[in-house]
Amino acid sequence: MxxxxxxxxxxxxxxxxxxxxxxxxxxxxxTPDDMTVVDAASLRRQIIKLNRRLQLLEEENKERAKREMIMYSITVAFWLLNSWLWFRR
Structure with a gap:
């Protein structure tokens, strides 16, 4: 390259x-003083962006956990019902 x-x-x-x-x-x-101001401002922007990304990821994780809990509950209910119907034969 x-x-x-x-x-x-x-x-x-x-x-x-x-x-x-x-x-x-x-x-x-x-000057070095100007550089620290630029550095501080750019770091502040980066932290704000990272904070937004982290909040979005946390929200997505909570939604995924809810979906998984619902799907696991439905799956367990299906197998329990299926097992009960099979034992009743």
Whole structure:
């Protein structure tokens, strides 16, 4: 692969080894204080996104658990009824 891709502060920086070109966001250049502000803001956005994903996954997991409980209950009821009808013969 001729391009090396690295993730820096939420921005994708690609370095083409053939041409020595770099596509880096200009907002990432600045004083260390500016960098901490940018880092804090980007980290805050990432945490918010991860929190939303986690909430969605938790809701899906609860819904799946409900569906499984219903399906297990129906399956057990079916086998109990089937067994009872078979023993009555």
């Amino acid at each position: 001729s391009e090396n891709a690295t993730r820096q502060n939420g921005q994708l920086a690609r370095n083409d080894s053939m041409y020595g070109l770099s596509n880096v966001d200009p907002t990432l250049e600045g």
